[in-house]
Amino acid sequence: xxxxxxxxxxxxxxxxxxxxxxxxxxxxxxxxxxxxxxxxxxxxxxxxxxxxxxxxxxxxxxxxxxxxxxxxxxxxxxxxxxxxxxxxxxxxxxxxxxxxxxxxxxxxxxxxxxxxxxxxxxxxxxxxxxxxxxxxxxxxxxxxxxxxxxxxxxxx
Numbered sequence: 001x002x003x004x005x006x007x008x009x010x011x012x013x014x015x016x017x018x019x020x021x022x023x024x025x026x027x028x029x030x031x032x033x034x035x036x037x038x039x040x041x042x043x044x045x046x047x048x049x050x051x052x053x054x055x056x057x058x059x060x061x062x063x064x065x066x067x068x069x070x071x072x073x074x075x076x077x078x079x080x081x082x083x084x085x086x087x088x089x090x091x092x093x094x095x096x097x098x099x100x101x102x103x104x105x106x107x108x109x110x111x112x113x114x115x116x117x118x119x120x121x122x123x124x125x126x127x128x129x130x131x132x133x134x135x136x137x138x139x140x141x142x143x144x145x146x147x148x149x150x151x152x153x154x155x156x
Contacts, residue, residue, distance in 0.1 A: 006036065006040045006042065008040075008042070008043070008046075010035050010036070011032065011035075011043055011046060014028060014031045014032055014035065015028075015046060015047065015050040016050075017031075018031075018050065018051065019050050019051075020050070020051065020052060021051065022051050022052060022053060024051065025047075025051055025053065025057075025058065025061055026061065026065075028047060028050075028051065029047070029058075029061065029062060029068055030067075032047070033067075033068060033069070036072075037072055037073055037075075037113075038069045038070060038071055038072045038073055039062055039068055039069065039070055040070075041070050044058050044059055044062075071109075072109065072113060073109055073113075073116040074109045074110055074113050074114050074115040074116035075113060075114050075115075076114060076115050076116070076134050076135060076154045077115075077116045077118060077133075077134070077135055078098060078102075078115060078116065078117050078118065078132060078133070078134050079118050079119065079120045079123065079132060079133045080094060080095045080098060080117070080118070080119050080120070080132045081119075081120060081122060081123040081125070081129070081130065081131045081132060082095075082119045082120065082121060082122075083121060083122035083123070083126065083129075084126075085126035085127075085129040085130075086123075086126070086129040086130040086131055087130075088129070089129040089130045090130050090142075091129070091130035091131075093144070094130050094132065094142050094147060095119065097144055097147045097148075098117055098132075098147060098151070099117065101147065101148065101151050102115050102117055102151065104116075104117040105117070106118060106119050114154075114155070115154070123138065125138055125140055127140075128140025128141055129141075130142045134150065134154060
């Protein structure tokens, strides 16, 4: 996969907003990820300096929380629930269909950065099992025909 171009000048206003506020590490990381779609590893030293932290402290928070990624993600992040209710109601076949449809394995991103396929332990929507999310949108009571139409609407 080709490396995504990073404009580091976009980082400066974010750092300025939170400069010297150690407590603000998580909100700052969220803004950086919102701007770039991930947290570019080359931004870690600048983030640490702005908040008067060690780079290892910043790295530790990024790797601890699953919401943060050091690798580029797709425009659409598909999260498939692997919880008990979803598993019992066919979640495995939903994941298998998505892998085939997107030609991806779990944790992979398409070369055009359109889609990332992830799995999660639980989406908290067991009553809709099997479920998945595309970015912030929930899709429940999934079936094979629904998968094709959901992916199709995001491929537009």
